[in-house]
Amino acid sequence: MVLLTATPRSSLADEPVKIHITGLEPSQIVTIWASLTDEKGMLFKARAFYKADKNGEVDLERDAATGGDYFGVQPMGLFWFMKPEKPFIRLMKRDVMNTPYEVHLDVFESLQLFFSSQDQPAASQIVERWYSTPGMQRISVRHGRIRGALFIPAGQGPFPGVIDIFGGIGGLIEFRASLLASSGFAVLALAYFAYDSLPNFLYEIDLNYFEEAAEFLLKHPKVCGPGVGVLGICKGAEIALAMATFLPQIRATICINGTNAINGGPLRYRDLHIESIPYKLECIQVTEGGVLELFRSVEETHTEEHQGSILPLEKAQGKILFIVGESDMNYNSKAYAMQALKRMREHGKTHCALLSYPGTGHLIEPPASPFCPCSISPFLPLPVLWGGEAQAHTTAQVNSWREIKTFFRLHLSPVQSSRL
Structure with missing residues (x-):
């Protein structure tokens, strides 16, 4: 079974997230999508292609993206290289205290060039990206x-x-x-x-x-x-x-x-x-x-x-x-x-x-x-x-x-x- 693990699940928006995938076939090509919807309903997304190692694992801190919206070893590439679905929109958090951005991470067991909500991912996780700390x-x-x-x-x-x-x-x-x-x-x-x-x-x-x-x-x-x-x-x-x-x-x-x-x-x-x-x-x-x-x-x-x-x-x-x-x-x-x-x-x-x-x-x-x-x-x-x-x-x-x-x-x- 394919398993995607992103840690921490909840963190400040300027802190790193570790992404690790297991349960793949050796040398399997996969696509990882990251997406979020801002307070105005605008969709932002990024994709990257990875090749699993001999143990069927992908570790974004270690492995290089072979293509997509970026390439090379980029542990935070899925967050940094997000693009707006509608051109010329800048991602700016408006409600900084009460709600985080929910970033959806999805793994697909093939090369997927286009993002579609109709496709079923092999594994998924949601991470929360906050702009405030408790008690602030x-x-x-x-x-x-x-x-x-x-x-x-x-x-x-x-x-x-x-x-x-x-x-x-x-x-x-x-x-x-x-x-x-x-x-x-x-x-x-x-x-x-x-x-x-x-x-x-x-x-x-x-x-x-x-x-x-x-x-x-x-x-x-x-x-x-x-x-x-x-x-x-x-x-x-x-x-x-x-x-x-x-x-x-x-x-x-x-x-x-x-x-x-x-x-x-x-x-x-x-x-x-x-x-x-x-x-x-x-x-x-x-x-x-x-x-x-x-x-x-x-x-x-x-x-x-x-x-x-x-x-x-x-x-x-x-x-x-x-x-x-x-x-x-x-x-x-x-x-x-x-x-x-x-x-x-x-x-x-x-x-x-x-x-x-x-x-x-x-x-x-x-x-x-x-x-x-x-x-x-x-x-x-x-x-x-x-x-x-x-x-x-x-x-x-x-x-x-x-x-x-x-x-x-x-x-x-x-x-x-x-x-x-």
Whole structure:
């Protein structure tokens, strides 16, 4: 009898799962399918072909996939290489507290190219992929102007505090914050436009709003000081860098695929006003597949005319880590990070570092997220190209997620380290 064993059956979404199959014929070719349905009813799935060993077994930690949606030894390939049944859909967990993703694992005793619910698998198992841990709290935040969700780990605390900011799609996105909180951080998933009473569009960066959020987080009794961290991607990385530059409350900053200047709309903070570099919308390209390539719409920042828009990040008091994908098709993010590091060196600053990943696109997310090379944006008429190569990108997500947690633990503990 064919038996599929996946352990653990229930785990956090960013943790590995071991998959082992027994009861096959020696050298038998099998197909393993993984599938899940998100909260909106969208189906995601991945398949891989394997050849059983002489004992009739397949072990994904040991054996190489011969084909399918990936090849080679990929213990988590069935999770990382899931694709949406409907094109251009991005997998994003919405209810992070109450329900897990249920991933269906099915083994078929032949080469099966297409997924059909009519076919009977030889063995099956369902694994639960959670975005929260038992005892963790989610607190909806409506404090003054601040809108978001605060995640507090189980336990006495106090915990290192982190503000989590996403990019130009707006709204409130919680899956990264809840996973980070599951590792022992108090995390504020912060919305800043297109949510609740906030503006529908981002016309300017009001840094006073983000300072209010930092003060709110620092004053929480479960958050340890003396400062907090900030994690941002895309436009959120630009805001995170501005926060690091001007806000004394920020002690550790991670910028994922952002720029080193203010773009698209001005920044305002107390008496400070920074004009932005306008987007070059006329430089947007449409690929043969009907996908928008935004890479050329964000101007280079090293030219003399844009010097007033570059963030003076040498003023930052905390540590800064840039994480970039070298195949980012949204921004020339590595070039921006290199310019930022060069500026820091010219000012004699050493509290800035770079993690650069070849073959990696724009959407560097926790390893719970499958590779997403392009997806729909709520503010654009066509899907957006993010870039990256599946194998390199998924590997970078695992590595960078580990580095993110290490960086925040190192620099947000009550006794902060001088190392970067």
